[in-house]
Amino acid sequence: MFHRFIVDISPIIFKNCTPCHRAGESGPFELMTYEDVKTNANKIKFVTQTGYMPPWPADVSYTHFIGERTLTNEEKELIKVWVANGTPKGEASKIPLPPVFYIGSALGKPDLVVKFKEPVPLKGNGADHFYVIKLPMHLPKDTFVSYFEFVPSQRKLAHHINGHLINYDPLKKKDTEGGLNHSLDAFKDYKELYGKMNILNDDGSFPVLTPNTVYYLPGYTPPSYPVGIGGFKTNALSTILLQNIHYGPSNNDVLDSSYINVFYGPRPKRPIYETQLGTFGISKIEPDLILLPNKIQTFHTQATLNGDASILSVNPHMHLLGKSFWAFAVQQNGDTIPLIKINKWDFRWQYYYTYQHPVIIKKGTVIHVYGTFDNTDKNPFNPNHPPKVVTQGEGVKSMQTTEEMFQFIFTYLPYQPGDENMDLSKHR
Ligand code: HEC
Structure with missing residues (x-):
């Protein structure tokens, strides 16, 4: 050989x-x-x-x-x-030629790149930072967008991004540029903040917002779906609002100049829905997510579906103390449908895992999720030595890297006959 x-x-x-x-x-x-x-x-x-x-x-x-x-x-x-x-x-x-990639995107050449208007300063004080950032867009016309791809410039620090699309009516909004471009997430009143960021309509009312259009976690690339599945109606005058951008701690002062790639697409025929179990989700974690020092503990959460669903992708989410993760569904006839199993959790790689064919989950099926956390000194990612009590924390700050989360997110379509044969690897 x-x-x-x-x-x-x-x-x-x-x-x-x-x-x-x-x-x-x-x-x-x-x-x-x-x-x-x-x-x-x-x-x-x-x-x-x-x-x-x-x-x-x-x-x-x-x-x-x-x-x-x-x-x-x-x-x-x-x-x-x-x-x-x-x-x-x-x-x-x-010698074979190396594969051809588009630099600056995992998906190919975008139709439009929307950059941060000014870099975001991140203090090297060893603390997490939470920002709210707006990226005004000026498209040639009202159109449809298949994907918004967030590309971080500080890959080691960008921990979690969740952004919304705001569509403006030009009769209600003259200018989307003015106001603050970004703000540290240390405020009480969103309406006041949106005023300062020039997000509100000119008469002070809230504009139309499509939630969760931009998403990012370490290792994440937006899943791409077949033509007509998912996508967003996007007005010529619109803005991306990164409502929760969470940077992990750094020891040096750095500037972040991330950007969003925009990919136009056809009119969406079937919108994608997303739901989550556990932290911030539709189901309660049992027992409460309180991680005791020097203990390995397992938690459970479950939810029953109230309609037939075609599950497209799943995203398990935990932080540094995660050890293993397991999700499956039990149908009313007792059959079990495997969803995902992660035997060795690694905080650094949190994908949206997309099935080749949608997984059909019938009404009345129960989704079960088990998460095991290792709050001992043996866990190399444990930020606390000696280990201390770790919980979900309160409000936005519960997303601190050093607090914990136990979440099972999934995207789905309301079931239509034939979904079981849809090939999700064939896209665009
Ligand atoms: C999903 C993205 C991704 C893929 C796919 C990937 N890598 Fe990496 N690799 C990384 C990142 C990010 C790091 C640095 C962070 C780390 O070490 O965890 C890394 C680190 C490494 C290192 C350095 C480890 C060290 O500590 O010195 C080697 C060697 C490496 N990769 C080889 C490979 C090889 C070989 C493959 C394919 C068989 C591969 N990688 C596939 C993202 C990737």
Whole structure:
């Protein structure tokens, strides 16, 4: 066996590594060329043998998702033998071209890029920061948008972003530019803040707001769905309001100049709904989420669906003390539908996992979610030494990285016959 980069190794790297290990993405170095891979060969062998890379926390023996990134044992072995053989290149004339990516987006070339109007200053005081930020948009006409993709400039700090789309009626709003572009989230009265940020209509009324249009967590790329599924009607005069942008702590003062890629699309035929169990959600966590020091504890939450739903994607969410996560559904006839299992929680990789075909959940089905948290010294991510009591905290600040959350978010369509055959990997 004499494995060569060109034949055996490059397809594995290009498929599983290069999407992140390239200019503008999260990987700390590029894996685009033979030389890149050769230079990092020993590290690559190590991280693939240990399963640290590619990061894919979901258990693939439980459920499968689109874009799954895991190596087979055979692929891991190929890399190992190739490194042991001194990283042979193969016939230079047959070098495959690295895949072509669009720099600055995981989805391709956007139709429009909307940048922060001014950079957001983040103090290096070791504390979390919560901002409210507005990004006014001027589109050529009223249209439909399939995706808003948030691209962080401070990837290590951007923890969680949730943004809304505001559509203005030009008769009610002359100018969307003036006012504060951003504000620290330390205020009591939203109406007052929106006034200062020039978000309200000219007569002081609230404009029309479409919630949760922009979303981001570490490792997240917006799931893309088939034509007509999801998407947003967007007025020529509109604004993205990042209502909750949460930056993790840093020890240096930095500026964040993130941006949003806008992808136009066809008129949405079926809007996507999103719901969540657990923290801030429709179901109660039992027992209350109080993590005692030096303990490993498991919590449960459940909800019953009151209509037939076609589940498109799922997003488990916990913070640093998460240890494992498991969600499944039990139908009225007793059958169990597996949803997702994460055996080794990793705070750094929180995807929206999209099924190849929607998972059909009938009315009356109960969704069960179990989350285990490790508040001992053995948890390498535990921010507290010695460990202390950790809870959900209060209000917005409960999203502090060092507080905990236990959430199961899912996106779905109200069921229509044939949904079970819809192929969610075929899009746009
Ligand atoms: C989803 C994005 C993503 C994918 C896919 C990915 N990486 Fe990474 N990789 C990262 C990020 C981000 C880091 C730095 C943070 C960390 O180490 O956790 C990293 C770190 C690394 C490191 C450095 C570890 C260290 O501490 O020195 C190596 C080596 C590596 N990746 C190799 C690979 C290989 C090989 C693949 C494919 C088999 C791969 N990565 C796939 C995002 C990715």
